[in-house]
Amino acid sequence: MAKFLMLCTTFAACLALAAADWSQGTATFYGGNDGSGTMGGACGYDNLYNAGYGVLNAALSQTLFNDGASCGQCYTITCDTSNSLWCKQGNTVTVSATNLCPPNYALPNGGWCGPGRPHFDMSQPAFEHIGVAQAGIVPILYQRVQCSRTGGVRFSFAGNNYFLLVNIQNLGGSGSVGAAWVKGDNTGWIQMSRNWGANWQALAGLCGQGLSFAVTSTGGQYIQFLNVIPYWWQFGMAFPTNQNFYY
Structure with missing residues (x-):
């Protein structure tokens, strides 16, 4: 009887937890x-x-x-x-x-x-x-x-010669960006900041350089997207990758 009561209590607690979600x-x-x-x-x-x-x-x-x-x-x-x-x-x-x-x-x-x-x-x-x-x-x-996505994370470019604005799209897992960095062929990693919405900015002139990105999801997963953007990229272009988040 005690075991039954304990199971019932545990089951009730699980139901309450599920309801609380x-x-x-x-x-x-x-x-x-x-x-x-x-x-x-x-x-x-x-x-x-x-x-x-x-x-x-x-x-x-x-x-x-x-x-x-x-x-x-x-x-x-x-x-x-x-x-x-x-x-x-x-x-x-x-x-x-x-x-x-x-x-x-x-x-x-x-x-x-x-x-x-x-x-x-x-x-x-x-x-x-x-x-x-x-x-x-x-x-x-x-x-x-959790988000289920088809394909990899996608980077869409805007900005000008001295200001890079990147819309980071199609994240799986937690679905949203917590932090981001960009690296050019001739630079180290540059911390980006959220400009608006899903747009992240870097106050750097990176035209003519191949680019890599590093992104931390709001779920805490960190991925480096190395050499995913060719040197001939232009503003208005978008590039898919073959990596994505699962949390």
Whole structure:
């Protein structure tokens, strides 16, 4: 009997832990029924198909977006059937964070994306996995999860001759960048800093040099991408790699 009670207690604790992994929030949708209106956005990914994210994406409220540090992270979302009749019961969808849903201060408390609100403005195709579009907004349960990506990390270039701006895309594992460095053929490792969204900058003139990158994911995994960019790279070009993160 004691063993049975202990097992029951352990099982109950596990259930409580699993339940605690889910947080409450709300979700709306934008971008049209093909998701084309979600391209671009505050992470700087531009064409989400080219960048590896596709149509199952979401703009995060200010609270979740974290000034762009959450760009690329993945969240599994389900409609909270206990609080809405507009849910598709038992369905979940995993989305990538690709944009910011800013507060609208014309509405009380900044609207659904106002300060302190965990809200996902999802692509319409993603929203329709879990809820009926006519609802407009549904209560949800969500949790951050590991990202599964196809192919390797991708580096997309912008800037000028004295300023390098690199959008770091398609991260697996934790999905987001915690730190980054760049190295030219004629330089040592140069620490980069986040400029905006998933764009990382180096105040250095690196044109005409082959480049290597080093990236630490927010999950703590460190990868060196050695000699992945040829010396003939130009601003506006993007280069895929064959390495990716698993945490």
